[in-house]
Amino acid sequence: MNDKTEDRNEGLEPRQQAVRGVRADAQRNINALLQSAMTVFATSGVDAPVREIADNAGVGVGTVYRHFPLRSDLIEAVFRQEIDACADAAVDLANKYKPVEALERWMLCYLEFIATKRGLAAALHSNDPTYGTLPICFVEELSPALKTLIETATAADEVSVKITPDELLWAVASLCTAVDNGDIEHAKNTVSLLVDGLRYRANR
Amino acid sequence: MNDKTEDRNEGLEPRQQAVRGVRADAQRNINALLQSAMTVFATSGVDAPVREIADNAGVGVGTVYRHFPLRSDLIEAVFRQEIDACADAAVDLANKYKPVEALERWMLCYLEFIATKRGLAAALHSNDPTYGTLPICFVEELSPALKTLIETATAADEVSVKITPDELLWAVASLCTAVDNGDIEHAKNTVSLLVDGLRYRANR
DNA sequence: ACCTGAACACCGTTCAAGT
DNA sequence: ACCTGAACACCGTTCAAGT
Numbered sequence: 001m002n003d004k005t006e007d008r009n010e011g012l013e014p015r016q017q018a019v020r021g022v023r024a025d026a027q028r029n030i031n032a033l034l035q036s037a038m039t040v041f042a043t044s045g046v047d048a049p050v051r052e053i054a055d056n057a058g059v060g061v062g063t064v065y066r067h068f069p070l071r072s073d074l075i076e077a078v079f080r081q082e083i084d085a086c087a088d089a090a091v092d093l094a095n096k097y098k099p100v101e102a103l104e105r106w107m108l109c110y111l112e113f114i115a116t117k118r119g120l121a122a123a124l125h126s127n128d129p130t131y132g133t134l135p136i137c138f139v140e141e142l143s144p145a146l147k148t149l150i151e152t153a154t155a156a157d158e159v160s161v162k163i164t165p166d167e168l169l170w171a172v173a174s175l176c177t178a179v180d181n182g183d184i185e186h187a188k189n190t191v192s193l194l195v196d197g198l199r200y201r202a203n204r
Numbered sequence: 205m206n207d208k209t210e211d212r213n214e215g216l217e218p219r220q221q222a223v224r225g226v227r228a229d230a231q232r233n234i235n236a237l238l239q240s241a242m243t244v245f246a247t248s249g250v251d252a253p254v255r256e257i258a259d260n261a262g263v264g265v266g267t268v269y270r271h272f273p274l275r276s277d278l279i280e281a282v283f284r285q286e287i288d289a290c291a292d293a294a295v296d297l298a299n300k301y302k303p304v305e306a307l308e309r310w311m312l313c314y315l316e317f318i319a320t321k322r323g324l325a326a327a328l329h330s331n332d333p334t335y336g337t338l339p340i341c342f343v344e345e346l347s348p349a350l351k352t353l354i355e356t357a358t359a360a361d362e363v364s365v366k367i368t369p370d371e372l373l374w375a376v377a378s379l380c381t382a383v384d385n386g387d388i389e390h391a392k393n394t395v396s397l398l399v400d401g402l403r404y405r406a407n408r
Numbered sequence: 409a410c411c412t413g414a415a416c417a418c419c420g421t422t423c424a425a426g427t
Numbered sequence: 428a429c430c431t432g433a434a435c436a437c438c439g440t441t442c443a444a445g446t
Contacts, residue, residue, distance in 0.1 A: 050440085061440080061441095066409095171379065197404065226429095227429065255418095263430075263431085266422080266432075270429075270430080
């Protein structure tokens, strides 16, 4: 049916990725690494030692660096689906709720996503070059989704203060840095307060 | 004039601290370390290598740990004066401006303080036990000052949403974690937006 | 092509030896 | 009492040797 045999990779586990032209053993290692990273990130945070991830996957450390030169590459791959889901949620919310409410709900959704991954918020703000591409990846994918929400709310006169999607993404991610220790409810309240700030200026 | 000879320690440099009953050479090392840490923190951030601080002060690493067992002890000592100044600013602002404005200005002042110390915001949210006492120190000193500002604004009906000083301190410090990379103006705008959120709810 | 893991660099922290 | 710095543990990253 399909003349390209390389991409016959149906039946993979959810979070596994198929790459063209890689040897079968390499593909197995990639999958094992993604599986391992997912578990290790959940237990030890996204800043877990590379050796822990390698051991857990049953491969040498060099293999980790071969397939994922930057730690951000691994993080990105592990959470790609969730990032996508987050972007998709924007259109769903826009259909179900009135503009500001959709905006607020989306920001809380984004907060939930980041806040439940230990170390992710910190990684997003790290200067370490090994995390370098991570903010770009997140922002590039989510910024357009959020932009639409903001523009809709602005058009409906429910928000009038000029604010960029990037600023809001950044604010939410920042507020998540503290969640590891404290309560996620605090962060949610603060985000709601922020949205109220947007509403308030619209009214004066 | 004074029968206690130990506390005749006038003429010290600004940021130096005098401790009772320490040997003269130890006191010299403490002062050198504070001076060194101040410089190194400014250039390399508060997470700079201990060896760098020790070398810069001309002492061995062991001496750092002797006088400042936790890194937070060193950070606390270096910034004590600025923390005090921040607390004092609360009463000055309360005298000069109307309640909400004083509150907003104080938060921006606190933001400025944290945001201009590289790594400090991250340290405040770190789980590392070596930073353990740091948040407590900051919150214990600043929480009462902020509490007064909030209560005054609430009494004047300029703010009605229930919010604790700790939540606001936490929010500001969180927003600073991203400042190392980006613009401090973003953070300031967000804080203003937050205060607007407090105002808005007061009006409905 | 790909894998392994020893090796190196770097950093935090301790503690035996010295004054 | 206090200081020094070698020593140890731990972690990131590379690369020679092997398949």
